[in-house]
Amino acid sequence: MTELDATDRAILAALRRDGGLNAKEVGDAIGLSQPAAYRRIKRLEEEGVITGRSLIVDRAALGFEVVVFLGVKLAVRGRASMADFERAVVAIPEVQLVQHVLGVYDYRLKVVARDLADFERILRRRIMTLPGVGDIESNVLLSDEL
Structure with missing residues (x-):
């Protein structure tokens, strides 16, 4: 386990807000020189604390x-049915997230669609035909800006 000091935590907070920041921008944001910020970011990457950076795409801008x-x-539960389901579900481009969970359901999926008619098509033609699918519960996102 890596011990983090206040500066490391400030670096991580800055990169969580904007993963595209370079070492100079991180240093400026937290009051550190560019070389010192670079060394600390590099150490956090080498120690596996930072494992990558991600790109956020505005789904609405894409329709x-x-x-x-x-x-x-x-x-049907079992290793084979789970593997078949997982292999098939990750191939559906509208499925943005697949989580294997414990509870009433075996998996939680995040699906994006152009509109409700498009979602119905995805549900009927792609998701309901996946190997091993039994029950499905849908929850439409109303707002994520709370």
Whole structure:
């Protein structure tokens, strides 16, 4: 386990807000020189604290106005059925997130669609035909700006 001091935590906070910041920008944001910020960021990467940076795409700008979270319960449980389901579900481009969970459902999916008609098409033609799918519960996202 890596011990983090206040400066390390400030670096991580700055990079969580904007993963695209370079060492100079991180240093400026937290009151550190560029070389010192670079060394600390590099150390955090080498120690596995920072494992990568991600790109955030505005789904609405691409025409995806609807987000639906699905709870999926497999009809048959077992390693083979889970592997078949996982292999097939990750191949669906509208499925943005696949989580194997414990509870009523076996999986939680985040699906994006252009509109409700598009979501219905994705649900009927792609998700409901996946190997092993049993029960599905849909929850349409109303707001994520709270």
